[in-house]
Amino acid sequence: MGDAKTSQEMQRWQAVLRPILLGGMIVLISLSHYLTPLTYCHLHDIFQRLYYIPIILAAFWFGLWGGLGCSLLVSVIYIPHIMYQWGGTFMFEIERYLEIVMYNxxxxxxxxxxxxxxxxxxELQRTAAGLAASYHTLQGQSERIMAVEEQLRRSERLSTLGEMAAVLAHEIRNPLSSIRGTAEILLDDYRPGSPKHEFVEIQIKEADRLNRVVEDFLRLARQQQPAELQRCHVREELETIVTLTANEARRRGVALRLTPIEADLLVTADGEKLRQAFLNIILNALQATPQNGSVSIGLRQQGQQCEIRISDTGPGISDELKQRIFEPFFTTKPDGTGLGLAITRKIIEAHGGSLQVEGKPGSGTTMLVSLPLESSD
Ligand SMILES: Nc1ncnc2c1ncn2[C@@H]1O[C@H](COP(=O)(O)OP(=O)(O)OP(=O)(O)O)[C@@H](O)[C@H]1O
Ligand SMILES: [Mg+2]
Structure with missing residues (x-):
């Protein structure tokens, strides 16, 4: 901006100064001509050639009409000098008249x-500018293609995950139900009070727990497409999750806050999946935040998008890990599955939104969820 302004100003100055300079030169040379006695003939020869300087400069600065205009002006000024001071004989002064032709x-x-x-x-500058613009467009398009490719790769990974989960669940559940069934039969032999009754009960309880784990895994891996789309009040959904996680926050000594907002932002979504996504993010934030820290949830409208920011005062995430945390099974927790964020991102993207991570190590983490607002028509 500043550079363009300076160069504009320079051009304005040049447009004023150049004609003045040319005029000055012509006046000086002509005065020297008219005032120097003819006896100094060699000086006149020099002056006569000096006219080429303003003529060439004018042609350089102002093009064809500038060059011609200047040479004509010089001719008009010079001719009376030849005619009246040099004797006015055409044949005698032919060399000087030829010089005038040369000026022009x-x-x-x-x-x-x-x-x-x-x-x-x-022309070249225009072509270069056109090339630069096409390069920018191409760059933008290739970035978009790369983003879509990345999204495709992620969905492939997740759909493989879904298939794996289904096979695994099938393979585990059948033997599990056999184990549970046989344990129930054993219960008939080991009545309450018998020393082995308790062991059989543990067997049944553990089989049930395993079954639940498998079911949870299956449910999480299937969280891909929103099933029931309806109008969702984002603030209400967030309030529900805050109420659900308030106990966990208290237990950890972390302040959990939902910044109050007046606007009622509506999105078209599968409410259950949306809550699941918010829950995953808020649980991660609570788990990452040390005692006396805080997790705050902000909500605002940004153009046609609804933005939800979940910020914590935890250790933050390094740049290398920022992409990896969305990979299925990536976890740094001893008891984590590493599925939370992979599924959360999938849910948000299936709703036409995006999930990004911000912040740097040492200054906490902010997860930014963007969802398209419900259109008013
Ligand atoms: N708010 C956060 N602050 C710092 N690290 C985070 C935060 N959220 C996620 N992470 C990192 O991202 C990893 C992946 O998170 P994700 O929710 O996918 O799995 P998880 O929390 O490890 O396991 P699960 O969700 O099954 O309990 C976490 O292990 C953690 O290292
Ligand atoms: Mg998690």
């Missing part, structure tokens, strides 16, 4: 060449 030839030719050169330069 040099002025015209130099102007023409400069003008052509300038046109070519402008």
């Amino acid at each position: 030839v040099v002025g015209g030719l130099t102007g023409l060449l400069t003008q052509r050169d300038r046109l070519q330069r402008h």
Whole structure:
């Protein structure tokens, strides 16, 4: 911006100064001509050639018409000097008249060449600007393609995960129900009070727990497409999750806050999946935040998007880990599955939104969820 302004100002100054300089030169040379006695003939020869300087400069600066205009002006000023001071004999002064022809030839030719050169330069600049614009467009398009590819890769990973989960669940559940069934039969033999009754009960309880784990895993891996789309009040959904996690926050000594907002932001979503997504993020934030820290949830409208920021005062995430945390099974927790964020991102993207991570190590983490607002029509 500043550079463009300075160069504009320079151009304005040049447009004023150049004609003044040319005029000054012509006046000086002409005065020298008219005032120097004819006896100094060699000086007149020099002055006569000095006219080429303003003529060539004018052609350089102002093109064909500048060069020609200047050479004509010089001719008009110079002719009376030849006619009246040198004796006025055409044949005698033929050499000087030829010089006048040369002034005009040099002025015209130099102007023409400069003008052509300038046109070519402008053409080149325009082509270069066009090339730069197409390069930018191409760059933008390739970035978009790369983002879509990345999204595709993620969905492939997750759909493989879904299939794996289904096979695994099938393979585990069948033997599990056999184990549970046989344990129930054993219960008939080991009545309450018998020393082995308790062991069989543990067997049944553990089989049930395993079954629940498998079911949870299956349910999480299937969380891909929103099933029931309806109008959701984002603030209400967030309030529900805050109420649900308030106990966990208290237990950890972490302040959990939902910044109050007046606007009622509506999105079209599967409420249950949306709550699941918010829950995963808020649980991660609570788990990452040390005692006496805080997790705050902000909500605002940004254009046609609803933005939800969940910020914590935990250790933050390094740049290398920022992409990896969304990979299925990536976890740094001893008891984590590493599925929370992979599934959360999938849910948000299936709703046409995006999930990003911000912040740097040492200054906490902010998870930014963007969801398209419900259109008013
Ligand atoms: N708010 C956060 N602050 C710091 N690290 C985080 C935060 N949220 C996620 N992470 C990192 O991202 C990893 C992946 O999170 P994700 O929710 O996918 O799995 P998880 O929390 O490890 O396991 P699960 O969700 O099954 O309990 C976490 O192990 C943790 O290292
Ligand atoms: Mg998690």
